[in-house]
Amino acid sequence: MSIFGDIxxxxxxxxxxxxxxxxxxxxxxxxxxxxxxxxxAPAALSDIDVAAVMDGLARESGQTLNWRVxxxxxxxxxxxxxxxxHRKQLAAxxxxxxxxxxxxxxxxxxxxxxxxxxxxxxxxLPSDMxx
Numbered sequence: 533m534s535i536f537g538d539i540x541x542x543x544x545x546x547x548x549x550x551x552x553x554x555x556x557x558x559x560x561x562x563x564x565x566x567x568x569x570x571x572x573a574p575a576a577l578s579d580i581d582v583a584a585v586m587d588g589l590a591r592e593s594g595q596t597l598n599w600r601v602x603x604x605x606x607x608x609x610x611x612x613x614x615x616x617x618h619r620k621q622l623a624a625x626x627x628x629x630x631x632x633x634x635x636x637x638x639x640x641x642x643x644x645x646x647x648x649x650x651x652x653x654x655x656x657l658p659s660d661m662x663x
Contacts (some may be wrong), residue, residue: 535612535622540645540653542610547580548590578654583661600661603643622646 533541586599589609597605603622607614619642620632626645634637647661 534625535618536646536649538612539607539610540650540655543582543585543650543655544580544608544611547585568575582650582655582657601643603639603646606643606646630646 583600586606586609590597590599593609595608596608599606599609603619604614607618612618617636619635619639623632623638623642626642626649628638628641628645630637630641647657651657651662
């Protein structure tokens, strides 16, 4: 399963009981594809308030993790490997064309692309996170 697919599945499982949540391989949205060109979202995130799920995880974690701006914190909350190597793999999945050795720039891009891809796959996010 892709890293993006793992993230989608973890959000979906946190939003619904595990017995109701089928594993779904979500497809990332390439950076050069307009939202209007994206195929209909898979059922995995349809009608799921991603922000509410993530905020709940942040409260439960007992840690100070700011998933709204940090890709590392987002991945930690979902218990997804947040190592640089894993983030580079996610960047490749999402078609990052920049220098993966510039981790700060890559991380900012990854977070923005991930939010857009979650929304394109049916997840609900505040509009300010999609700008």
